[in-house]
Structure formats: C-alpha cells, structure tokens
Amino acid sequence: MLNDSEMRALNRFCERYTVNNRSRLIREALMRSILHRLDKDSPTLFD
DSSP: OOOOHHHHHHHHHHHHHSSHHHHHHHHHHHHHHHHHHHHHHOSSSSS
8 A cells, every 4th residue: 555645656657657557567666676685685605
C-alpha cells in the first residue's frame, strides 16, 4: 500500500513515461532493489 504522496509520485511517473502496467513496474523495481542488496551483502571468498 502507498500513502497519498507516494501514489501521486507513482501516477506522475506513469503518466510521464507512459507506463501501462503499474503492478509490473512496482514488482520489477522492488525485485531489482532486493536482488541488488542480496548480491551486495552476499559473502565472498576474497575481499
């Protein structure tokens, strides 16, 4: 769920960049962020 200001920002973005599928946009952005963080935090053999 988004608060009012987040929803306005999302709507502005979708209008500006002609995004038709908001749920896909949110899902991809969320997963990109999660996978990036997991990759960054994963243990490595060498520093």
